[in-house]
Amino acid sequence: MSLYQMLSPYLFKLDSERAHNLAEWALKHIVPLPLVQDFVVSQHCVFDERLNVEVAGIRFYNPVGLAAGFDKNATMVRGLSALGFGFLELGTVTQAPQIGNAKPRLFRYEEEKSLQNAMGFNNQGSLEIAKRLKNLYPYSIPLGINVGKNKNIMQSDSLKNYENVLLDCLEVGDYFVFNLSSPNTPKLRDLQNVTFVQELFKMARTRTQKPLFLKISPDMDKDEMLKVVEMSIKSGASGIIATNTTIDYSVVQNPKESGGVSGEALREKSKAVLKILSEAFFGKTTLISVGGISNALEA
Numbered sequence: 001m002s003l004y005q006m007l008s009p010y011l012f013k014l015d016s017e018r019a020h021n022l023a024e025w026a027l028k029h030i031v032p033l034p035l036v037q038d039f040v041v042s043q044h045c046v047f048d049e050r051l052n053v054e055v056a057g058i059r060f061y062n063p064v065g066l067a068a069g070f071d072k073n074a075t076m077v078r079g080l081s082a083l084g085f086g087f088l089e090l091g092t093v094t095q096a097p098q099i100g101n102a103k104p105r106l107f108r109y110e111e112e113k114s115l116q117n118a119m120g121f122n123n124q125g126s127l128e129i130a131k132r133l134k135n136l137y138p139y140s141i142p143l144g145i146n147v148g149k150n151k152n153i154m155q156s157d158s159l160k161n162y163e164n165v166l167l168d169c170l171e172v173g174d175y176f177v178f179n180l181s182s183p184n185t186p187k188l189r190d191l192q193n194v195t196f197v198q199e200l201f202k203m204a205r206t207r208t209q210k211p212l213f214l215k216i217s218p219d220m221d222k223d224e225m226l227k228v229v230e231m232s233i234k235s236g237a238s239g240i241i242a243t244n245t246t247i248d249y250s251v252v253q254n255p256k257e258s259g260g261v262s263g264e265a266l267r268e269k270s271k272a273v274l275k276i277l278s279e280a281f282f283g284k285t286t287l288i289s290v291g292g293i294s295n296a297l298e299a
């Protein structure tokens with residue numbers, strides 16, 4: 001029985017964000033203890049050459065990683081890697097610290113095995129997070145940094161804001177992801193346009209040769225998405241991460257008013273985007289799938 005199967009009935013009795021905070025505490029303080037870590041690794045990590053992959057010049061011992069948003073402040077790296085992830089995507093990191101949106105902002109749909117969140121990039125800011133990662137980096141598995149924009153930054157200053165986070169974290173990440181697709185920062189998704197992605201990746205390529213990805217929304221118009229992805233690749237992106245959460249609330253029975261839906265309810269939408277992108281870009285770029293992947297078969 002996995003830790004998740006053992007603990008989820010108890011965690012599910014708590015409010016979702018409290019359950020998350022409790023899990024964070026355990027992954028930060030308990031799982032990294034030497035004997036506990038050995039035990040957790042023996043139960044969760046699978047070492048098999050058939051799972052090794054190399055993507056964008058980075059070697060992964062297995063291809064299933066943790067998506068952004070769970071470890072926003074890079075406080076759980078040791079604990080999470082003991083759970084068997086092949087890589088961790090940390091953040092979203094913004095330049096200035098943010099407290100995020102008012103609570104409650106994380107909702108569980110137990111029957112639908114899904115969540116809806118309106119967190120709003122709560123994080124400690126790029127300098128603090130980079131300082132923490134300096135003590136760990138380089139790490140035994142690849143670490144990605146998901147880069148976002150502060151809520152109070154004007155649209156016209158977005159490029160500089162992304163650049164500042166990238167510069168602060170450049171030495172503590174193996175790859176970087178530009179997040180233009182969270183539904184919880186006003187107008188962020190408007191940046192998913194050809195002009196901005198061109199500027200963004202051109203700017204980033206003057207700063208680093210490390211892999212750079214674009215994380216996209218599952219709610220874009222198909223033609224616009226293809227144009228944005230094509231321009232991103234032309235301008236220096238190493239690949240696309242598809243997808244972030246959806247604001248198509250038809251995928252759950254009793255949605256809340258704001259936030260993005262993730263988990264099994266997102267799966268078909270995310271897969272549909274992967275299919276469209278695969279048809280257009282397979283062999284031309286790297287596609288990383290996220291959304292409702294909850295077992296090995298699905299992965």
Ligand SMILES: Cc1cc2nc3c(=O)[nH]c(=O)nc-3n(C[C@H](O)[C@H](O)[C@H](O)COP(=O)(O)O)c2cc1C
Pocket residue numbers: 067068069070072091092106115117119121146179182215243244245261262263264266290291292293
């Ligand atoms: C509570 C929560 C917070 C999230 N925060 C972020 C975030 O900060 N940045 C980001 O790019 N995606 C964020 N996501 C989206 C996930 O990275 C992922 O794209 C989405 O949840 C779909 O994957 P899943 O169905 O496996 O959860 C968040 C998701 C959840 C549930």
